[in-house]
Amino acid sequence: TAAHLLDVSWFTESMKAGRPVEVLDRHKLQQTEEVEVFSTPSYACQRRTTLDNHNAVLTDALSLLAENAELSGEDGRGVAFRRAAAALKALPLPVTRLTQLGGVPCLGGHSLRVIKDVLESGASPEVEALRRSERFKALKVLTGIFGVGVKTAGRWIGEGILTLRQLRDSGPTLNRAQRAGLRHYDDLNRPVGRAEAAAVAAVVEAAAGSVLPGARVTLIGGFRRGKQTGHDVDFLITHPEEGREAGLMPKLVSWLDSQGFLLYQKTNSNSYLEAAEGPARPASNMDRFERCFSVFKLPEEAGRGGAGAGGEGGPRPWRAVRVDLVVSPVSQFAFALLGWTGSKLFERELRRWAGHEMNMCLSSHALYDHRQSRYLRASSEEEIFAHLGLEYIPPSERNA
Ligand code: DCT
Ligand code: MG
Numbered sequence: 001t002a003a004h005l006l007d008v009s010w011f012t013e014s015m016k017a018g019r020p021v022e023v024l025d026r027h028k029l030q031q032t033e034e035v036e037v038f039s040t041p042s043y044a045c046q047r048r049t050t051l052d053n054h055n056a057v058l059t060d061a062l063s064l065l066a067e068n069a070e071l072s073g074e075d076g077r078g079v080a081f082r083r084a085a086a087a088l089k090a091l092p093l094p095v096t097r098l099t100q101l102g103g104v105p106c107l108g109g110h111s112l113r114v115i116k117d118v119l120e121s122g123a124s125p126e127v128e129a130l131r132r133s134e135r136f137k138a139l140k141v142l143t144g145i146f147g148v149g150v151k152t153a154g155r156w157i158g159e160g161i162l163t164l165r166q167l168r169d170s171g172p173t174l175n176r177a178q179r180a181g182l183r184h185y186d187d188l189n190r191p192v193g194r195a196e197a198a199a200v201a202a203v204v205e206a207a208a209g210s211v212l213p214g215a216r217v218t219l220i221g222g223f224r225r226g227k228q229t230g231h232d233v234d235f236l237i238t239h240p241e242e243g244r245e246a247g248l249m250p251k252l253v254s255w256l257d258s259q260g261f262l263l264y265q266k267t268n269s270n271s272y273l274e275a276a277e278g279p280a281r282p283a284s285n286m287d288r289f290e291r292c293f294s295v296f297k298l299p300e301e302a303g304r305g306g307a308g309a310g311g312e313g314g315p316r317p318w319r320a321v322r323v324d325l326v327v328s329p330v331s332q333f334a335f336a337l338l339g340w341t342g343s344k345l346f347e348r349e350l351r352r353w354a355g356h357e358m359n360m361c362l363s364s365h366a367l368y369d370h371r372q373s374r375y376l377r378a379s380s381e382e383e384i385f386a387h388l389g390l391e392y393i394p395p396s397e398r399n400a
Contacts, residue, residue: 039103040090043357044083044349044400045390047090051226051399054094059085061114061127068130071139073150082345084111086400095119138162144189146264146295146322147177180264180295184320188295191229192321200233200296200323203261204252208237211251215239220340221324226396232322236340238333248327249290256294263320265294270327289336289364290327295320332365334378339364346400354388362388 040047053059066081083106088095091104098116101107107115117124130136135157141164142153161167164185174182181188192200201219208215218224221234237252239245249267256262270290298321328336339347339362354362360376361368367376367387378384385392 037102038091042105043353044086048397049090049400053089055088059088061124086345146181187320197223197233207255211255224341224395234324237327238330263295263297267292292325294323296323336364338381341395346398
């Protein structure tokens with residue numbers, strides 16, 4: 001990579017663009033020593049983002065602010081912090097001074113202030129205060145219950161419920177998902193490892209093979225991107241003959257249930273229909289596949305090293321694991337694979353790129369070209385990137 005000389009043109013650009021520059025240490029700008037100035041394209045789907053994050057301290061701080069915004073129902077602010085964090089994740093080296101960020105997109109005044117604080121003193125007072133805040137801690141604990149969203153958690157906090165103990169004591173009405181979430185709280189908040197994901201995969205493959213011979217099971221989500229742990233395990237299931245996958249989910253679920261693998265499940269049926277003249281609705285809806293949100297009862301095998309094994313009661317015979325299953329017709333498989341591999345921000349950026357730069361509409365089902373008023377077919381992720389005019393980015397580099 002070319003090392004640039006210290007370039008301050010961005011500084012004057014920032015002034016013209018009205019970006020806050022008071023956060024800069026003017027003194028440093030006058031220094032003439034060589035410092036690499038980073039630059040990276042503005043959409044996350046134009047960048048290669050591996051799991052090697054050289055700026056974890058900065059991105060952790062920004063991600064916490066993003067999380068807090070999301071938990072407070074401020075999605076716009078959340079996305080802004082996610083974009084800022086993602087831009088830093090793509091840099092090849094640790095940032096040591098603010099002046100290196102000249103060509104890095106998506107850094108607003110708030111993000112720059114946080115970055116400055118962390119670079120100068122190792123921490124951001126705002127982020128540290130947030131970490132300690134009772135409200136933030138309560139939001140984390142309560143939304144950490146499977147089935148509890150931001151609104152419910154906010155309502156409970158308004159009623160003075162800040163902890164699991166207070167929740168159990170006050171006994172609010174819980175739905176079926178929330179009861180399962182509370183019952184398996186510790187397990188579901190313990191990261192799932194790759195070996196456990198593989199064990200779940202073996203179960204799902206056995207189920208699919210038994211109820212629909214020839215069905216294909218693909219690990220998606222974070223594990224497909226190479227992550228070592230996840231909050232759940234995600235699978236996409238299809239069959240090479242179009243139409244054979246219809247009605248698969250109920251059969252799969254009843255097989256899993258009959259074998260004792262399910263602690264909880266909720267299935268949504270497929271509601272996606274391609275309109276002849278174009279997408280009937282904005283295609284960002286994630287819920288139009290046959291999809292099952294479940295909690296698996298996964299037998300703990302010796303050697304898999306479940307962190308919950310041991311402790312007072314000795315090794316436990318099983319743990320609860322969140323598992324998401326999606327069934328796709330093979331004609332939509334490439335779109336589903338691309339749409340469910342993530343990361344969430346990478347997906348969001350792909351859709352934004354498609355809409356803003358290509359006048360297309362991308363979903364996990366299809367790609368519609370508004371200029372040509374037609375759907376663009378694809379049988380691989382590579383073809384979809386090509387339709388979008390993007391360089392192909394493999395899953396391991398979609399960790400934005
Ligand atoms: N997804 C998305 N937008 C959402 C939710 C999900 O694009 N709002 C896609 C991207 C990832 C995939 O679905 C699976 O979702 P998660 O399991 O939540 O994400 P993950 O990357 O697998 O994260 P984790 O490793 O924590 O499970
Ligand atoms: Mg996942």
